[in-house]
Amino acid sequence: MKKRNKTLVILSILGLISTALTGCGKKDGVFTIGVSQYVEHAALDASYKGFVDALAEAGYVDGEKIKIDYQNAQGDQSNTNTIATKLVNDNNDLILAIATPSAQAVANATKDIPVLVTAVTDPYDAGLVESNEAPGGNISGTSDLTPVRKQFELLTQLIPDAKKVAILYTSSETNSKIQAQIAREAAEEFGLETVDATVSNTNEIQQVVESLIGKVDAIYAPTDNLIAKAMPTVAMVANSSELPIICGEKGMVESGGLATYGIDYYELGKLTGQQAVQIIEGKAKTEDMPIGYLAEEDCELTINEDVAKQLGIEIPGDLK
Structure with missing residues (x-):
């Protein structure tokens, strides 16, 4: 009887550990990506499309190997904070923040979940990274610095x-x-x-x-x-x-x-998507990933x- 109870206790503990791990990592084998876009306009919309297309080109199609939760703050700063909290509480495996206000809100919400930003002119000046060459934390991404x-x-x-x-x-x-x-x-x-x-x-x-x-x-x-x-x-x-x-x-x-x-914001989004692929496949970490830029000739x-x-x-x- 004691042996049976001991076995039940062990199984219960293993069940709890399994549940905890499921909540902190991939859900049912699917890599989850939360997206916070500050507002709708042509440039930011194009960067999001480029991001999704780059993932798909690498074999990561939304609804198959990955699941994307897209949120738009409609240009409201309070919404960016609400969205950031939601995406963190949902235990996403990666968060994409499009535009500086969304990026700053996500940065304030988590120091653990990997975050990629795009359409941010200077991530260092925005207080998001230790330096654009060596971010040093959970945030990296791409800059839309224009000529x-x-x-x-x-x-x-x-x-x-x-x-x-x-x-x-x-x-x-x-x-x-x-x-x-x-x-x-x-x-x-x-x-x-x-x-x-x-x-x-x-x-x-x-x-x-x-x-x-x-x-x-x-x-x-x-x-x-x-x-x-x-x-x-x-x-x-x-x-x-x-x-x-x-x-x-x-x-x-x-x-x-x-x-x-x-710059072409669609191509900027694709560059960010390629960074995401590196993270998904365990080939890179945000702290070692320099901020990406499009070349002036592009x-x-x-x-x-x-x-x-x-x-x-x-x-x-x-x-x-």
């Missing part, structure tokens, strides 16, 4: 008479403040005066853009999530007043901006010819 200097060179080619440029960005977004500083330095190099045109929410955007009419010769809009989401409004006001917009990325141009020389020129025609801007032959 700002090349974008200002493009501005001078398309708008050669420009003297004063407004930098339109969200004052509370780390991503954008970094780019704004780089933009000021690039503008100075090309002999351009800059003024900051900052917003804190979408309700301010139209009024801020209207306030620039007649005061500047062009607008520079970096890869700012709030501005990208509201780009149709920005373009409606600016283009009707013949105020050209040089943008941080292609999706913003397609939404009414004049032009950009920027950047592409995008010009909205309809907007150029509306603004009366002639596209130089070497840009066609």
Whole structure:
């Protein structure tokens, strides 16, 4: 009888251990990935698609070898915190955070689960890693640092008479403040005066853009999530007043901006997906995985010819 009871106790303990291990690792042999995307707009959507496609190309299809739990914060900071807590409490094997606000929320929620970030301009400056070359913790990923200097060179080619440029960005977004500083330095190099045109929410955007009419010769809009989401409004006001917009990325141009020389967010997402494959297969750890960048030669020129025609801007032959 005692032997039987001892056996039951051992089986119970083994059962508890098995349950605990199942809750902390792969569920039913499926690797789980939680995704927190800050807001919906063309660039971030493309980066997520590239991430999923890279996994699929490596044989990790959602619903088969992996399970993806996609969450979108709809641009609300409180939502990023709620989503981060959910993804951590669900014991995902890996978390993908798209854009700086989501990445910072996830970083605050876990120091144990591997995290990849993407569409973050400078992970180190955002407080996510010890350094971009050697992250040193549970976070790595890819940066969407754009060739700002090349974008200002493009501005001078398309708008050669420009003297004063407004930098339109969200004052509370780390991503954008970094780019704004780089933009000021690039503008100075090309002999351009800059003024900051900052917003804190979408309700301010139209009024801020209207306030620039007649005061500047062009607008520079970096890869700012709030501005990208509201780009149709920005373009409606600016283009009707013949105020050209040089943008941080292609999706913003397609939404009414004049032009950009920027990275391909789909390819950036694929690069992040390839990092995820390395983690899934146990070939790499976040602490040893440098932040990834797309090469400048992988950047592409995008010009909205309809907007150029509306603004009366002639596209130089070497840009066609």
